[in-house]
Amino acid sequence: MPALPHSATLAWWLTAWLRGHEQTDHVLDELSGGTHLLRGGSALDLLVRARGTGATYAGLALPVDGDPLGLGGPPAFNAAALDAGQAVVVGDLGLVPEEQGETVQWRTFEATRRQLPDVGEADRGLREELLGAAADLADLDVARWRPEAADALMNLHHRPAVDAPLGTPARCVDLAARGLQAWAIVDLALADDGGAVSAYEVERRRALLRPLGRAARRAIVAACSPEVWPPA
Known part of the structure; x- marks a missing residue:
């Protein structure tokens, strides 16, 4: 089962620290465990830079x-985030991870306002796509060419453990776990193109699984973006 992306972990722990739910030492311990550093600086520099934006999440x-x-832009931030496949937005600060050896170096960019699906919308979308994926993968005989993916679909109640900081709503922790679970199903089903024997089959499988992959990403983004969390 995949772990949360670096940016999801950082977003959660920065939010907990900015809102006073977690102490600095605990957050630094958590980030140091993944060796998260501001590019050219330290984990503490990363916290200080985030605090300097005036943002609360x-x-x-x-x-x-x-x-x-x-x-939400601007283009330089969008391009770097797209290249990395992930990013963190803290007020007008954009952070993009770059793995260097055993460390994650965070590059800084200007960031602008963005629009997101809220938690309820993302939750409903994920549930709908999981139901549809079960039927689609059955039609594709997923159990024959990717038994791991079939097993994952049959065990949706066995969700991956997600380590969330204090102050993270339980609903969002659960949504993140289910998003990771769906992401894993897509990865398993598409590994080695699922044993497809023709370009047509490859594209058909990708087309059927693309909506589930998008729903999984939307779920994780909503779960890790406090501006769309439900009221406490």
Whole structure:
């Protein structure tokens, strides 16, 4: 089962710190565990830079070609985030991860306002796509060419454990876990093109699974973006 993207982890823990739910030492321990550093600086520099924006939360972006989910611009930030497949938005600050050896270096950019699906919308969309995916993958005989994906669909109640900081709504933790679960199903079903024997089959499988992948990303972004969280 995939882990949360670096940007999702950072968004959650920055939010918890900016809102006073988590102490600095605990957040630094959490970030140091993943060796998150401001490019050219330290994990503490990363916190200080986020605090300097005046924002009270950090949100997630998970863009792909044709779907800049979580991005509002400007072009330089969008391009870097798209290349990385993820980013964090803290007020007018954009953060894009770059893995260097055992560390995650965060590059800084100017960021602008963005539009996101709210938690309820993302939740409903994910549930609908999971139901549709079960039928679609049955039609594609997924159990024959990717038994792991079939097993994952049969075990939707066994969700991955997600380590969330204090102050994160339980509904959002659950949504993030279900989004990761759906993401894993897509990855498993598309691995090695699922044993497809023709270009037509490859494209058919990708087309059927693309909506589930998008719903999974929307779920994780909403779960890790406090501006669309339900009222406490």
